[in-house]
Structure formats: C-alpha cells, structure tokens
Amino acid sequence: MTTAFPATPFTIADGRALGFTERQLGSPTLHRPFKGVRSITSPSSLIERAEALACALPAGAAFSHITSAQLQGLPLSYALEADERLHVIRPINRPHLRRALVVGHRAVHARALTTAHGLPVVGLADTWVDLGELAGRSKPLGLDDAIVVGDACATALRSTAPLKQALSRRVRPRGKILLTEALELIRVGSWSPRETQARIMFVRAGLPEPKPNQPISASWNRDVLLGYGDLVWQIELPDGRQVRLIGEYQGAEFHSEDEQREHDDFRRRRLEDDGWLVIEIWAADMATTAARWAIIRRFAEELHVPESTLALHDTDPHFFSRHAIDVAIARDDVWRGRRC
Template sequence: MTLLERTYAFAAAAPQEFAFAHATAARLLGIPLPYALDEDPHIHIVTRTDANRIRRGEVMGHRGLESRGVVEVHGLPVVGPADTWADLGEYVGAGLPVGLDDLIVAGDAAANLLGEVAPLKRAVEARVRPRGKVTLTFALPRVRLGAWSPMETRSRLMVTRAGLPEPRHNRPVVSHTGEWLGFGDLVWEEQRVVGEYMGVEFHTRSRDKVHDGLRRDRVERGDWAVVEIVSADVFEHEARAAKLREIAGCLGVNAHVLDVIAAAPQFFAPAQFARPRRRRS
C-alpha cells in the first residue's frame, strides 16, 4: 500500500481526534526527508496530551495536538509545515537520521509552503525544551525561500560556507535588452552568474541534454555566465574544490580565500553554538 492509502485506512477507523505528524506529515506535505526517514514504515500521529494513547503495531503515537497547527492535505488532518519542521528536531542527534543540512533542506521546503520563514521561528519558540533545539535554532537563519529542490539548497550552502556571495534561488534571468531568458537555480544578479544544478532525473536523457544546451547558449548570449553543478560537486572533496574555484572565477573572487573544508556538507551544528550548561553548585 502507498503512504496515502495507509493514511486513508487509518483515518477511516481512527477512534479519536488526531493529526498525522512528524515524518508522515512531512511526506504528505512534500517536505524532503533523508532516505532513512523516507522509508520509515510507521505512521506517525499526534493526539491531545490528555487523550488515550492509540496503540497499534504500525502506528507511532505522539502527544501535543493542542499546541500544533493542523492543515488538510488530500482530505486528511496533517500537522502544518511549521510545526512539522519543529517536530523533525526529534530525529536530530548522534545516531539519529536527520542532520543540520537535512533540517535546512526541510526548512526551505516548509518556508516555500508557507510563503515565509517566520512561522518556523515561532513554532520552535513556542515549544518548551524541544528536542533538537540547538540544531533547529542554528538552522533557522540559514533557511531561505525559493529553492525548488534539496540539491539547490545544498548547493547554496556549499558556496556560502566557502565564503562566496550568497545567490538567490530561482530568480528571473534577463538579458541587457530586457529579454526574459528563464529562471536560474542559483542567481548572482549583480555579477550576472547563474548556477544550474544538473540532477540525474531531469538532465541525463538525450533530449534533456539538447534542451539544456540550447538554454545555456541562450543565457550566455544574454551576457550571463553559466556554471553547471552536479551531485559530486557538493559531496566529493576534489570535485567540490574545483567547482568552487570555477564559481569564484565567474564571480571575480580570489579563489585563494575559499574555505573548501567548511563548504562540505554538515550533519551537526557547530559545538560552540550550543549554550554552555550551568555548573551545579
């Protein structure tokens, strides 16, 4: 059965007020998750704190429905994007499946659904000692609107951590004469540079390559530099270093100032970001 079929079946026989939550809510909302959670066999629900716990083998129950916003998705009650993002903090930590970059990717997607980042901040602040608070709090100022895929987010994190200017996501690319040339995944408007993430799903077939080549020619004729980014450029050290040098050259930045080590994917928030614990007297 698909996730949607399983959630419909549960909802049809649910004995009390509930909403789908955590990883299940994220999947129903279209918020990207790491593979380990995307394959989670459980259906996660949240009920009121004072309600009886629902006990079924395939169901993972949580409490606190009264403090969470709920939306309707496919006719089902689902914890809203902001609270679902805050709930993902429960999966953060050593030995757990969600890391810092996963949270930022999910935060970008949740912010897009909401049209702003502020609700994510309010959701975290409304919790009393939420799990994963350090990582959630560190991730928040790094969440942006506009990314259309997880790898666009990860590409942005790579270039900014290296010390390059931050690009904007999916901005219009226009020639000097005002001709609209399309949208760019990562756009440095002042420097007239476009970064394009070339994912396997949409950019490997022969017809895709022909379309990509024509689009690149059109953008370059409009006096923009185009830099193509692939998965290895983000996840592999040597490829990442070479790609960052290429982007730096297009942006007019001295490649010697790049911090290639800091540009690597990050799973944990920096240790120094956590507040020091008070010593017991």
C-alpha cells in the same frame, strides 16, 4: 441487507452499522491493515496505509512528524524515509495511541492542522519543528536535512517567518538548538534538495550568497523572460564591472535525456547571449571533498573571490550542529585530561 463491502477501508463498528454480521466481518477475504480496520484490498502505498488508519483515528488526531512530511511532499533523507511507521499526534490530555506499526505522539503545544490527500496532517511549519525530535546522536535528522526540509517549507509558505514562529511557540522543544542553527541558512525559493545543498556549500565556503530560482529578464526588454536561474549572482565589482553568474544544478534524472538537453542548451545560449555566465553543477561535483573544492574554486574565480579567503574545509555536508560539535570536543578534552 448490505452484500458488498465498501471500496475504502472501514472500521468494524462502521461495518456493523452497515449491516454486516460478525461472521462476514471476520471473513478471511478481508484484509486487516490495523486493529479494528477492514479493507477489501491490502494497502501498500503510504497514502493507502494512512487512509486505512485514518478511519479508526479518534477525533483531534492527525498525522505528524515523518508521515506528515511525506504526505505533504517534503524532501526527506533516506534515513528518514526508512521509517515506514505511521506517526500520529493528538493532544496531551488524550490517551496515548497504541497500535502496531504506528508511533503515537502527544502534543503539549497546539499544532496548526491542515489536510493532504484528504487526510488530517500537522501543518508545514509545525511539522518542521516536530522533525527536530529526530535530531541528535544515533538519530536520522541532521543539520543539512533540517535546512533542506526548511527550504521546502519556507518556499511553500513563501516566508521563513512561520518556521521561526512555530519554533518560538514551543517551550524547550527537542532539537531546538539544531533547528535554530538551520534557520540561519533556510531561504525561500529552493526547488530541490540539491539546489539547497549546493547553495549552503557555496555559502559555507565564503562565497557571496546566491539568490535561488530568480527570474532572468532580457537586458533589452524587462518583459522578456529568459528563464529562471537555480543559483543567481549579480555583483558589481569595485572597478565597476558586473558579474552575472548562474549556477545550474543538473540532475541526471531530469537533464540527461536528449530532448531535455536540447532545451537546456537553447536556454543556456539565450542567457549567455545576454551576458550571463552559466556553470552547470552535477551530482559528481558534490560527491567528494575534492570535487566540492574544485567546483567552489571555479565559482570563486568567476566571482573574483580570492582562494586564500575560502573556507574549503567547512564545505562537507554538516550533520551535527555547532553546539553538538563543541560539546563533543569539550567532552573529549575532559576525557583526555583524565587519562593524563
């Protein structure tokens, strides 16, 4: 007879099959992370909790929405991360999954499935579309959040096409208007949320769009790689002059240590010696309206973009889509008209 409980979570049915008695399976030394599931340790991390639930999931079910995004390492806002429930989806013709601390979804349209950490999850493109359900008033997903996650998905998939295709396959999905607007600014190549946020800030201001994380080759030998630029502009002015500008986002977490700063300074000198202008962007440069306007003006000057053409008032983070704002304005106009 089996005397040692499995090291990984198991269902009561599996425990019976292994030869454990009802008394053993009801032992107070076992943890009960979910109904019908037992484990010798209490799952704490997201992966551990998902593993505990996975052993009891019916065939065809997969982790979706926020849980899928987290398991696949997508960058989520604090508002989205605050949802600690596990999201699971299964086909519409299957019964609704109801468990404590679990959000059950049923899919009208098929999703592409894959695995992450050995667990079944909805694929990246379909996960991005599913997150659209969390957009709107009093919901956690905003427009810029959708762009940040979309950039990460497109970069991993090496194309924005899968996102467009996944969205087009759905019939009137929730959040479609916001996701459609987000697609206008989603690009391949972003390596961090802050890089994405800086890029869309510059674009909304009216600056030429930079290319994210471009390899920079030496002018004297194209086989010599000087490094990668977070945001890269290469522009020829009407008078024939060349503007070669790199915006480098410096996250304090990774770039404030002495060793890393020495590496950054050496890399910067190599680029500047080859004719590139490198401007660092810090979190403080994007923290307030005044700071954003200041850094935008600095880049505009180097790019020879007249300040009079800048749309500075459009550079704060965007939460609502243009459509949502237009609807709100129309509703407000109606309300004011009735008061008059």
